[in-house]
Amino acid sequence: MDRILQMQIFQRVAELGSFSRCAEQLGLPKTSVSEAVQRLEQQLGNRLLNRTTRRVELTRDGQSYYQRCVEVLTDFDELQQMFQPQDQQLHGVLRIDMQTNFAADLVIPALPAFFEKHPDLQIQLSSTDRKVDLVAEGFDAIVRVGQLNDSSLIARKLGELSQSNCVSPAYLERYGEPLNLEDLEHHYLVNYSQQLGGRKAEFEYVNNGRVDYLPMRSRITVNSVEAYNAACIAGLGIIQIPHATSHALFDTGKLIPILPHHKAPPMPVSLLYANRHLVSRKLRVFAQWLEQLMADYLR
Numbered sequence: 001m002d003r004i005l006q007m008q009i010f011q012r013v014a015e016l017g018s019f020s021r022c023a024e025q026l027g028l029p030k031t032s033v034s035e036a037v038q039r040l041e042q043q044l045g046n047r048l049l050n051r052t053t054r055r056v057e058l059t060r061d062g063q064s065y066y067q068r069c070v071e072v073l074t075d076f077d078e079l080q081q082m083f084q085p086q087d088q089q090l091h092g093v094l095r096i097d098m099q100t101n102f103a104a105d106l107v108i109p110a111l112p113a114f115f116e117k118h119p120d121l122q123i124q125l126s127s128t129d130r131k132v133d134l135v136a137e138g139f140d141a142i143v144r145v146g147q148l149n150d151s152s153l154i155a156r157k158l159g160e161l162s163q164s165n166c167v168s169p170a171y172l173e174r175y176g177e178p179l180n181l182e183d184l185e186h187h188y189l190v191n192y193s194q195q196l197g198g199r200k201a202e203f204e205y206v207n208n209g210r211v212d213y214l215p216m217r218s219r220i221t222v223n224s225v226e227a228y229n230a231a232c233i234a235g236l237g238i239i240q241i242p243h244a245t246s247h248a249l250f251d252t253g254k255l256i257p258i259l260p261h262h263k264a265p266p267m268p269v270s271l272l273y274a275n276r277h278l279v280s281r282k283l284r285v286f287a288q289w290l291e292q293l294m295a296d297y298l299r
Contacts, residue, residue, distance in 0.1 A: 007069050009036040014066050015135050017055050025138045090121040090282045097126040098143035101225040101245060110293055121282060129224045134274055140283050141273040153272040156287060159294040160266035161242035166255040170235030177258055181214060188237035189216040192228050196221055204240060204264040211265050240264045269294060
């Protein structure tokens with residue numbers, strides 16, 4: 001096994017903290033992964049990893065070697081790509097995670113045209129509203145809609161989605177239409193929180209250029225976009241969703257727009273990845289395609 005492959009295996013074990021998970025992601029036997037790291041340690045004459053029954057952790061020497069390993073493998077990858085024609089077919093697998101409605105409404109319908117240009121590329125697409133660990137779960141990138149928390153990940157902004165305030169005909173029939181912010185005292189909001197109980201129900205709106213929050217009553221808290229929309233359609237309260245999503249529901253009469261002068265701020269759409277210097281050509285091509293897809297979608 002050559003040194004570059006040993007370094008690649010070591011880097012992945014270090015990032016995942018597990019020989020088993022590394023073997024699973026690389027499609028190798030666990031024994032091969034373990035032997036590769038052992039040979040690397042023998043050749044260097046230093047222990048790089050401390051192994052316990054629960055976790056694998058870097059030693060002090062391992063931490064230093066890991067940093068240099070990342071730099072060397074990045075340079076090696078860039079050197080390889082220097083001599084590859086830009087029109088060469090993309091190969092391999094991209095593992096991407098994105099929110100369910102973004103995947104279903106925008107990305108998946110456009111993928112056939114993408115695969116026409118890149119027939120040898122495979123995409124493993126995870127659709128979830130939960131917060132995934134990009135490195136630990138082996139994703140190349142994740143797409144997120146909404147404001148980002150402080151993160152060590154690199155963010156590439158793809159665009160912004162304007163938002164609409166919505167209710168269902170059933171809700172209007174029972175509670176009437178709120179015409180101003182004061183009216184919201186007598187209305188209900190469908191509360192969205194990725195962690196149930198982690199966020200209070202608040203109506204978000206832009207006021208003189210700043211974002212304000214108005215506490216509201218709520219009977220239901222959900223943690224998925226599908227449940228959020230379904231709760232509104234069922235008449236359980238007001239929701240605030242991207243206009244691109246609500247537009248189709250307006251056309252079918254399932255939802256009705258309200259309070260047009262008190263909208264929430266636009267929601268940024270971002271592509272997140274681990275390291276600016278470790279972006280593969282296939283991920284760069286996918287990111288450029290996704291950015292153009294977003295631009296066409298918003299137009």
